[in-house]
Amino acid sequence: MSIHEKVSSILEKQIHAELESAYLYLSFADYYEDRGLKGYANWYTIQVKEELDHAMAIRRYLLDNDFKPTMETIAKPEMSFEDDLAPLKAGLAHEEYVTELINQCYLAAHEVHDIRAMKMLDWFITEQGEEETNARDMITNYELFGRDPKGLFELDREYQARSYTQLTALPM
Template identity: 75%
Template sequence: MAMNERVAQVLNDQINAEFYSSYLYLTFADYYEDRGLKGFANWYVIQAKEEMDHALAIRRYLLDNDFKPTMEAIAKPDKVFENDLEPLEAGLEHEEYVTGLIHNCYEVANEVHDVRAMRFLDWFVSEQGEEETNARDMITNMKLFGSDPKGLYDLDREYQARVYTQMTALPL
């Protein structure tokens, strides 16, 4: 059965959104690098890699379903931060936005009864829940401990310990 054109298009658009997320998180990492917070920078470099993995997984799904993806231009992130909390807040805001995009992909797949695409998107729906929780936890931790130099140091060390794990295969 050929992939529905609307489903293919929203998934193709999602590839671009995931690449943009990767770019955005690299700018967060750069902000923290400049501040000397290498742990926070590490966290966001890993986030950037995960977003790239998401884009590549969607690309693979489209290719495996006989749809040739179209790579579009990626917008330049334009966020400027005044303090260490702002990137974290922008991260939560962005994850909530991406959750909406994923939900839209799912809704389009549901409308045309594309069960295979819905099953594929189930992983992304769960992942977005985790991403939002992590973003909220980072904000809470910064508000609780970030104003104290020792607390900020401890948070930075904690985030420095995060290790990138390549994404496992998704159900198709």
């Protein structure tokens, strides 16, 4: 059974959104690197890798279902930040946006009764919940402790300890 056109089309767009996310988060990492906050830069560098993993997982799903995705141009992120909290808030807003995109993918699969796509997207729905929680926690931590230089130093050290775990396959 080949993948429904409605599902392949929206998943192809999701690949693009995941790649845009990686590009955006790389700009956040660069902002923090420039500020000397290597832990925050590390956090967002790992986010870049995770977003690339997400794009590749969806690509693999499409390829495994006899659909060859087309890669589109990724626009340059056009953001500037007035302080160290701004990228964190932009990150949460972006994760909420991606959650809505994933929800739309799920609804498209549901509409055409594509159970395999729905099952694959279940992982992304859970992942987005975690991403939003992490983004909110980073904002809360910064607001509570990051305005003090010692607190910011401690948070930065904490984020520097984060390590990347490659997504080898979607758990299904």
